[in-house]
Amino acid sequence: MALKLYEIDSPNLLLERNYPNTCFSLDTGIYESITHLDASFGKGFYKEIFFDGIHIGYGHANLFKRMRFRFESDFETVEMHFALKGSSYASGEMMPSGVSFDAHQHNIIYGNSICGKMEWGDQEFQLCEINLSPEFFKKFLPEDSKFFDEFRNAIDRGRSGLLMNLNRQITHEMYEIIDGITRCERKGIFKKIYLEAKIMELLLLQLEQLQVDDRAAVSLKKTDIDKIYAVREFLLQNIDGNSTLINLAHAVGTNEFTLKKGFKELFGTTVFGFWHDAKMEHAKKLILEADRTIGEVSDLVGYKNQRHFSDAFKRKFGIPPSKLKRNF
CATH class of the missing domain: 2.60.120.10 (Jelly Rolls)
Structure with missing residues (x-):
């Protein structure tokens, strides 16, 4: 062969x-x-x-x-x-x-x-x-x-x-x-x-x-598809970041409407729903696989307020991050 x-x-x-x-x-x-x-x-x-x-x-x-x-x-x-x-x-x-x-x-x-x-x-x-x-x-x-x-x-x-x-x-x-x-x-x-x-x-x-x-099949133009995937990649590369929809759209050369509509069509969720889930999944991985405190994890996924991070984590996974860390 x-x-x-x-x-x-x-x-x-x-x-x-x-x-x-x-x-x-x-x-x-x-x-x-x-x-x-x-x-x-x-x-x-x-x-x-x-x-x-x-x-x-x-x-x-x-x-x-x-x-x-x-x-x-x-x-x-x-x-x-x-x-x-x-x-x-x-x-x-x-x-x-x-x-x-x-x-x-x-x-x-x-x-x-x-x-x-x-x-x-x-x-x-x-x-x-x-x-x-x-x-x-x-x-x-x-x-x-x-x-x-x-x-x-x-x-x-x-x-x-x-x-x-x-x-x-x-x-x-x-x-x-x-x-x-x-x-x-x-x-x-x-x-x-x-x-x-x-x-x-x-x-x-x-x-x-x-x-x-x-x-x-997807109705978007190829150029718009490429821009929306570029936003997705940017979000995953900047887990600790924060940005506005208009800034994300302008960064790849599109507008808010096209980004919102296209992101939903391609990925079945909103831009910030996607980013939030990515942050929480990364936080969970850090807690399970890295020797980090909850405060450090909160900072690494872009939350300045640890309590806000803990609340968001609990809404996503049903338990607070502190309990996940203790069980681990």
């Missing part, structure tokens, strides 16, 4: 990854590796984990120029694909219409010994791809559904393609699960249990969202 990348118009090999046949076998150990990129066209890394019929790949790179290359693979897989940042385009004999992803989009791809061309934009590029063996994946496809039966039949015939022609937006809930998968520090069997549970949860969210009629 191998994946090879070549320069677009030459036989020069850029990268070759050989995977053991056990990569998509059940009842194996857990294997991890990381490949670093340090070249004239970009810098970054690609981390891989595989076990029990599952392969997880997570990459982050800053590309200094547009990249075009040829690729070859000799294995069969179902890929849960998440384009977190940047855009890409791929085409090949098995997919003549091509497959393209913009930032914050996801889909499910079936590939059977695919060869073709790929292009990445000159930008920050981040993706998460989870590969499942077709037999493993088909166990979780809903029965008696024309929508899923077509994809199941394509797999049975060995015809590469997408589960859905239209990509969907990655939700905040999906981002949280992906973050948990890529940051998991457990070891051995406990890591396998955790990762498999999270992948099944992520697959559930994908299948539920993808089966909804195309007309239910």
Whole structure:
């Protein structure tokens, strides 16, 4: 089982990854590796984990120029694909219409010994791809559904393609699960249990969202979607901060109405409801995993008044932070 990348118009090999046949076998150990990129066209890394019929790949790179290359693979897989940042385009004999992803989009791809061309934009590029063996994946496809039966039949015939022609937006809930998968520090069997549970949860969210009629897709313009995701990232990077809606909107070049409407449409909550929940989840993690006083935690999530923080924490989790710390 191998994946090879070549320069677009030459036989020069850029990268070759050989995977053991056990990569998509059940009842194996857990294997991890990381490949670093340090070249004239970009810098970054690609981390891989595989076990029990599952392969997880997570990459982050800053590309200094547009990249075009040829690729070859000799294995069969179902890929849960998440384009977190940047855009890409791929085409090949098995997919003549091509497959393209913009930032914050996801889909499910079936590939059977695919060869073709790929292009990445000159930008920050981040993706998460989870590969499942077709037999493993088909166990979780809903029965008696024309929508899923077509994809199941394509797999049975060995015809590469997408589960859905239209990509969907990655939700905040999906981002949280992906973050948990890529940051998991457990070891051995406990890591396998955790990762498999999270992948099944992520697959559930994908299948539920993808089966909804195309007309239910997000109505926002791509430029507005990018700005709203930029606000989301800013909020998560500034857990201890405070800001107004108008300041957040102006910081990314939009207005309050578009930000409020778009945030609700993409993430199912308000801007400040999202930020409050993120602060409380971070506070809970600090209490459980770090040696911090309640006062220190309050400061770290942007509360100047410890009592106000304790009240907000209790409304969120049902117990005050002091009780959580004592129980821990």
